[in-house]
Amino acid sequence: MPGLTLGDTVPDLEVETTHGKMKVHEYIDDAWVILFSHPGDFTPVCTTELGMMAVYADKFAEKGVKLLGLSCDDLHSHLQWIKDIEAYNNGHKVKYPIIADPKRELIWQLNMLDPDEKDPQGNPVPSRTLHILGPDKKIKLSFLYPASTGRNLDEVLRVVDSVQKAAKYKYKVATPANWKPGHPVVISPSVSNEEAKHMFPQGYKSTDLPSKKDYLRFTNVD
């Protein structure tokens, strides 16, 4: 499915992983899933990223999020590489499955290609794509990083909190710049002041702006 983007349902592909064969939708079940791709096994940035995912796995699990990696090498290679990842990351076990895609079929279907990076054989490699999938199997958020930029796992955790917050409040709230859990959220422009009074009995605070338009409204929600 070229052009897979926000709101799309992730294809229910049958995939080979380090935990056996699985269908992507069955793996998601009714959880949240982070599906993240990597340019290749035994590469430096990827080794740090998959290791950091192992370090953060419990924090994601606390938020009801399961992990699913993808790298374009075969299972044998993944299993050897995992030993390096764990050794580099002080023995943190890689407990999440990693999809094998040696024929590069899935990365085309999942729109995870990096046009600028090629492997030694000249084949395109995956970008560092990261999709946060909701329990409805739809893409709620995507990161699209080039092979040369490793992701920040604190930012991934932060955006999981943001998309879960928005979903919990039926997209009537959103999180402002640099928001962190515990900070006030903003009320969506689709919510009138009248609705906001009912929806947020705890109250909300409007920001006085030169335009006098009452659109920057903050409230506190759990």
Ligand code: BEZ
């Ligand atoms: C890496 O994981 O370090 C990497 C992979 C492909 C291109 C550049 C960096």
